[in-house]
Amino acid sequence: MIAQLKEHYQKSDNSILYLCVLYYIVMSFITPGFFSLGNNWNLLFNLMPLVIVSIGQTCVMLTGGIDLSITSTIALSSVVGASFMSSDSGLGFNPSVSTFIGIGVMLVVGAAIGLVNGVAVTKLGMPAFMVTLTTMMFFSGFAVWLTESQNIYNLPDSFLRISSMSMRDVPIPVVAALGVMLIAYFILNTTVIGEWIYAVGLNVKVARISGVNVDGTIISCYVFCGVCAALGAVLYTSRLETGSPIMGQNILLDVIGAVVIGGTSLFGGKGKVKWTLFGVLFISLLDNGLNLIGLSYFLIMIVKGLVILFAAILNVLKERPSLAS
Amino acid sequence: MKVIQARSIRKVLDHSTLILFAAIVITFGFLSSQFFTFQNLSNILIQSSSLAIIATGMTFVLLTAGIDLSVGSTMFLAGVVSAKMVAWGSPLWLACVTVLLVGTLYGLVNAFFIYRFKIIPFIVTLATFYVGRGFGLFLSETRAMNLPEGFLKIGSVSILGIPFPVLVLGVVILSAHLALSKTQFGRQIYAVGNNAEKARKAGMPVDRILLSVYLICGFCAALGGLVAIAQLGAVSPTFGKQSEFMAIAAAILGGTSLFGGKGNVFPGTLIGAVTIQSIQNGLVIVNANPYLYPLITGAVIFLIVLIDSLRHMQEVKSRRLGASF
Amino acid sequence: MLLELKEIKKSFGQVRVLKGVSFTLEAGKVLGLVGENGAGKSTLMNILGGIHKPSSGEVFLEGKAFAPQGPTVSLNSGIALIHQELNLFPNLTVFENLFVKNFPRKSVAGIKLIDRRAAIFRAKELLEQVGLDIEPDRIVESLSPAQRQLLEIAKALSSSPRIIIFDEPTTALTRHESRRLFSLINDLRSNGIGMIYISHNLEDVISLSDDIAVLRDGEFINGYTKGGGYSLGSIIRDMVGRDMDQFFPDRDNIPRTDHLLEVKNLGMAPIVNGVSFVAKKGEVLGFYGLVGAGRSEVARCIYGLDSFEYGEVLWNGMRVKTLNPAAWISRGVAFLTEDRREEGLLLDQSIEKNVALASLGSFASAFLRRIKRKDINSAAKKKAEATRVKCDSFDGQATSTLSGGNQQKIVLAKWLLTDPKLLILDEPTKGIDVGAKHDIYELVNELVGNGSSVLLISSELEELLGMCDRILVMNRGRISAEFAKDVFNREAILESALHVMEEAIGA
Amino acid sequence: SQEKNGPVIGISFETLQAEYWVASLESIKAECERNGASYIESVADGDANRQFEQVSNFISRRVDGIIIAPKDAHTVIPIIKAANKANIPIAIYNRVPVENSGEYITVVADNYEIAKSAVDHMGRIAREKGGEYKAMILIGDLGDINAINRRKGFEDALVEYSDIVELVAEVPTEWNQEKALAGVTNALQANPDINFIFSSSDFLFPSIVSALKNLDKYHPVGHEDHVLLGGFDGDAMAYKMLMEGYLDVDGVQDVHFECVEAVQSIFDMIEGKEANMRIRDPGFVIHQGNIDEFAGRMWGADFASE
């Protein structure tokens, strides 16, 4: 029995998930309030936007790129979308129409930034890190400048309800995240462009010679990533009831960290949707648990670092037991 | 005719980073007469010294296709430890030496996990990024610390008319440049960065090389931290935050590749760091609207990278034509 | 006895690659090692080179037990290994590649710095030995495969070894350089150096070797000594375990007269200088030339991998405007490049995925472009089998773990799967064993028999003579001669490949 | 935090970037302990979303009261709603929510007003002394509402003195000492005659002092080359500079007062008593003329003596 479990563990690529389960069980015992319905809902709600954003990032990283500009995408689409919707802006649409327009505008902003990134990376041959670093600077600066640091509020109720509303008992954020995951899974595993994404990430030259539309593939990934970030912005904005020019400023390391911890390679060609889900789950659980346990600020940081390291070591030992000695 | 034209364009583009740097300097020089003073140019050098030193260490790591996210935390630790030691009455030189040791040790910790457990550098240094800052916050009780006069004196002293930070920078750049281009160790770093597996097959001490680049990076981070606090005279809880991104940006701006095996410290990384700092400096000198800082910085760096990559495309083309011109 | 192997066994996980191989090597002798693709030759040599550890068995070096813990140990014990998959660093210069393990150094103020001048001087010597005429400070990225191969050989010589292992050193070389290499080997032999020579060119092996060992499926099958009375036929029988009748299979198909591909005055100085030619339907058109003659470059320009300065390309009589691989593939043109590792294979991906890569479009639904997995997988598998790939699994094994020749077959299978109207082959049989070569020739014939054309770039004149309807000879970026099948003439072809070259050097 | 049987307070701070926040957090924690309560703390690193998540976590852990220093005046609204829905008393520290709906305690020092009166006082000193002034302001993070308010207070105060004070440099610092140092140095390079500096936070003083020292411009009040200095917060560095006679004016928030009142009100609410829902910290402006009177109330004084 145990041997069977062990073998299953050795073979599967879900080890981060098992770590999460372990962590969850341990935390349930030592942290008051951790194992409660309310907290599980919290976990789920905190998880969803991050999952959406990370899935987009995964696609970009599969091509061997990186998108540092997701934070600015979130911020810019948050304020642009909010200013379309806000009753203060005086565009005077009726609330549900303006909700539609607002969300549409947000997604368009995300797609546009993704397009800029993608074109710069492919057609202009610029390194992804620098492209997205500069677009991050530019667009987040742009968001702050546009609003002169002011938040935008008085958003229509129909928009605010997004984060709390349900569709057949499933909350909208969950629906959105599931949708994004399914789409990503479908694209990556069953379509031509999915194969192309992996091929580009493994070896651009080989891919190009084999007839892969390299530029198109990479650009679509950046656009998808931008749209995902914008979708994250929709959830965040609706939840905070505010369009903020600095929204999401600090989630970059969480997102990239989650994707990489899940097992996706920074160099491209290796990664899965489910890995990213597990990685995000891991990071969210970690934050949630440490938050509730009542440690002080610096201890939380130290423990967070140690747990990440510990998880990585376990994962490596699983794959290569010989390193244990 | 067309060929000649293409060639002359190529010639000009060959020195694009330098030319762009010059273009920035000249533009600011036109906008403000203060920019071109000797004092200001020396200020730029002094202000970029800390970043350039850290970016130098980062360049070593990037050359092996690694990454070090923990340099900001190392800087912070360096600051905190030196402040603490001086507060406890240790002499300045001892504090400095200890700090450099701490930095090197930090690099050793990174290297240990990377090469003992074969965990990817991103995750290891992400973990030590948290642990280091957490530990620094713990030591400093999350408070700003002022350093004694002595430190500031080091920061403002001049030797043979060269400001101390610039002197340190010079020594670091020179030795790094020598090490990378003129020693066997340096050339082997490039080989490992190109393909670690091949390097191992060729019988190179791959592990030792990886170990040493992280040591060097840790050392440089601590040294950069010292240079920065010697100018500041204080350490705040945010000291060194985001430094890792700026260091990576400086290195990549100077032509180093995230994928390893390509790049140099001189002139590459040095120019990268100085360029970034010149933009900041120039914006203050011309008293630009504070909201425009990130927009201009982002746009200018984008432009530099763009022109550089266009040049690179040209170069690849001409390289294929052999060494004939 | 310089070197002795006893009952060497090696498995990778469940896969048994070597099943107990023994042989000996004497000083001043050349041991030829032959066997089918995947027989285990490279694996065996990697064991000697300290890269793999044997699962069991012993090695004796000059009578002493020898169990290298790593490549350095082997190197220091005087064993130099020239890898089948070149082990060069393209981002470094030629001389840096030669000495990266051990630079000539000088002490400056107590610090050991690279003695660049000495390194370049020594590099020039080594390059001259192998007949490579390039500047030592050229970056390796800019070298052609042949130049890289010679560099790799020079690198092996730089450590003054007692034993040199050549793992298919001539796959990228033309006869000209090969001959030079053989005379080098003869020099080394007279200096008392022991060598192991692995090649699928059996004539070479026979003419070079003192002894020959044949491997099949990881087992030692037979050994021959010079003058021991053996023939090419018997070696082949030992290798493949069956008799082979005719080496180049017959083709009874006659090319039509309509032009499929037409190239007019194509040029990119100084590599390609005004090349014009026509490929007809149903034809096998050969390209011959020396290293750097520009054959590969012509194909690369046509296929849109490299840009050119002037000239035009016509497809079915129409001028082609978009020259890129995707467009060519949709027109039915496939291009097998000469560098399989850099340009042919996704090394971390399975065989199935590699073979399928170029044909995904034709196995996808119109709506949403969903891939018909089952269809494509079985088609890919069929093609891979047709090329006689030896592997453990089609969907589980990464292609990087395949033997060199088998990797080459995967790339070929990939292009065959696209069912091309025109197949451009750049050194297609590089590293492929005799049996499989035969199979590939048959595949080519089948393709041509169905009305497709083949553009065959090869450095093996025999292969061209046996397969082509016409042969074009390239020289310094120009087409210097054309030969039709009925007037094939070995000497004349060689002459036109060499002749102008010498003239140009003289000028 | 030790597990006690008393109530548990969740404390969420947006940042611990400046010493002011650290002092506040310490003070609140001390107050909680003094009242026999335990606490859990969290810091959101300037991320409104993370703060929302952290407070939600508190709520699901069913803490008895929440004290929060929010990222800004808008994003705190859903947090208040959530707390109200869960029936947990909540105190908003240092920032006023834009909307007046819902039930919450606010504790604020008006950043705008305090900054304005501090700068106003600087202007007065300048007028007394006579002469022309070139002014520089160190701006905080442009995404931080407090930084914006302080900048606005500064600008509005200067309107009255536009005849003698000219604003020549606005240095964005992103609340980063290194950036501040580079910025001040560069601004002084461009305008060597700057003699009126206002820092949006005291924690940037080390940068200013370092830059001034390098140019030999750091002199005590009364020296002929003294640069008029003003700050905001009232931290230890400012306290020292005041006592040593280098700093002219500082706008101070009364941390101790704010924290004691906030915790008190939370406990009143927990116990169902009438609580003071709107606590206003008038703050004060300290300058060389009133040191003796106010220095003791500066929170930095305690820190400086440690």
Ligand SMILES: Nc1ncnc2c1ncn2[C@@H]1O[C@H](COP(=O)(O)OP(=O)(O)OP(=O)(O)O)[C@@H](O)[C@H]1O
């Ligand atoms: N790391 C590995 N894992 C699994 N199988 C391997 C690995 N390395 C080699 N093999 C298998 O070992 C067998 C022998 O490979 P090897 O490279 O020694 O063949 P070879 O005789 O050199 O063939 P070729 O003539 O094609 O170069 C092949 O079938 C290959 O698939």
Ligand SMILES: Nc1ncnc2c1ncn2[C@@H]1O[C@H](COP(=O)(O)OP(=O)(O)OP(=O)(O)O)[C@@H](O)[C@H]1O
């Ligand atoms: N991948 C490459 N990158 C850069 N330069 C190359 C490359 N391949 C070839 N060259 C250069 O182009 C010239 C022509 O090479 P090409 O490969 O076209 O000749 P070839 O006739 O195919 O000979 P071979 O392939 O045997 O070297 C050579 O001088 C070589 O230096």
Ligand SMILES: [Mg+2]
């Ligand atoms: Mg082989």
Ligand SMILES: [Mg+2]
């Ligand atoms: Mg060729």
